[in-house]
Amino acid sequence: MDLGLRGKKALVCGSSAGLGFSTAMALAAEGADVIINSRDKKRLDAAADKIEKATGSRPECLVADLATDKGISHVTQEVRKDMPGGFIDILVANTGGPPSGRFMHFSHQQWKDAAQLLLYSAVRLTKAVIEGMASRGWGRLIYVTSVSVPQPLDDLVLSNSYRSAVTAFCKTVSNTHASSGITANCVCPGYTATERLQSLAQSRAEQSGTEPEQVMASMAENVPAGRLGKPEELAATVAFLASEQAGYISGSSIRVDGGIAKFLL
Numbered sequence: 001m002d003l004g005l006r007g008k009k010a011l012v013c014g015s016s017a018g019l020g021f022s023t024a025m026a027l028a029a030e031g032a033d034v035i036i037n038s039r040d041k042k043r044l045d046a047a048a049d050k051i052e053k054a055t056g057s058r059p060e061c062l063v064a065d066l067a068t069d070k071g072i073s074h075v076t077q078e079v080r081k082d083m084p085g086g087f088i089d090i091l092v093a094n095t096g097g098p099p100s101g102r103f104m105h106f107s108h109q110q111w112k113d114a115a116q117l118l119l120y121s122a123v124r125l126t127k128a129v130i131e132g133m134a135s136r137g138w139g140r141l142i143y144v145t146s147v148s149v150p151q152p153l154d155d156l157v158l159s160n161s162y163r164s165a166v167t168a169f170c171k172t173v174s175n176t177h178a179s180s181g182i183t184a185n186c187v188c189p190g191y192t193a194t195e196r197l198q199s200l201a202q203s204r205a206e207q208s209g210t211e212p213e214q215v216m217a218s219m220a221e222n223v224p225a226g227r228l229g230k231p232e233e234l235a236a237t238v239a240f241l242a243s244e245q246a247g248y249i250s251g252s253s254i255r256v257d258g259g260i261a262k263f264l265l
């Protein structure tokens with residue numbers, strides 16, 4: 001199926017590795033012109049090399065730390081260069097995850113940092129691109145959240161809280177902008193094999209006095225699919241949500257979790 005993405009301009013944040021990287025790869029493979037972003041130039045260049053090798057098309061690299069005002073301002077300036085409303089057609093708002101831990105573990109400053117990383121980055125990136133999308137009558141806003149939104153996890157209180165806010169933000173933007181040809185959706189990964197999952201397994205292993213490998217194995221056992229997710233599976237879902245064919249899907253949260261969320265809707 002041709003997803004109709006040839007020539008579309010896509011900004012995929014947090015994409016030197018993990019879910020963002022696989023998403024950038026999937027969009028580039030569909031012919032989109034991709035901009036990738038992370039905090040680390042070396043990792044970003046290596047990611048660009050891999051995408052170029054696989055697709056023949058080299059993504060532009062945008063080094064910026066989305067946990068800082070300075071980093072977000074840099075990205076917003078770049079995407080509005082020569083076009084005040086922004087030239088991006090597809091925004092994939094994604095970053096690394098906040099630290100894991102229970103409620104009493106975190107200081108006020110850590111709550112503020114997580115808000116900046118997860119919520120304000122999504123809000124400001126959306127603001128930077130949405131006017132251009134509306135003026136062209138086409139846009140795709142896709143927010144990477146987590147299965148911890150529909151089913152909060154005790155040791156991910158920062159993630160649970162701010163990703164729920166992102167979900168409410170996404171739904172509101174969908175309400176107000178779907179008539180301009182802009183869809184806004186969230187994708188909710190379950191346990192997916194990336195660096196982030198390894199670090200979560202490490203911290204759970206330290207808490208429980210076991211080994212990270214054991215934690216990973218028990219995560220996989222608890223998934224009805226009987227295994228961890230692959231980043232490419234999440235990426236394929238994002239690519240579909242970005243497609244022409246997905247133009248009537250808006251305001252939704254799509255779980256890519258091997259069935260781990262234990263409720264109906």
Ligand SMILES: NC(=O)c1ccc[n+]([C@@H]2O[C@H](COP(=O)([O-])OP(=O)(O)OC[C@H]3O[C@@H](n4cnc5c(N)ncnc54)[C@H](OP(=O)(O)O)[C@@H]3O)[C@@H](O)[C@H]2O)c1
Nearest residue numbers: 014016017018019038039040066096097146192194195196
């Ligand atoms: N994997 C899972 O099982 C899972 C499940 C649910 C939700 N999630 C969430 O989905 C998101 C992506 O997950 P992942 O597993 O792909 O994470 P990951 O393996 O940690 O990769 C995160 C990516 O984001 C970049 N990044 C981190 N902090 C950044 C910042 N402040 N500004 C810009 N880029 C930044 C990293 O690159 P640099 O280090 O080069 O900056 C890397 O490319 C995370 O928020 C995670 O919490 C993941």
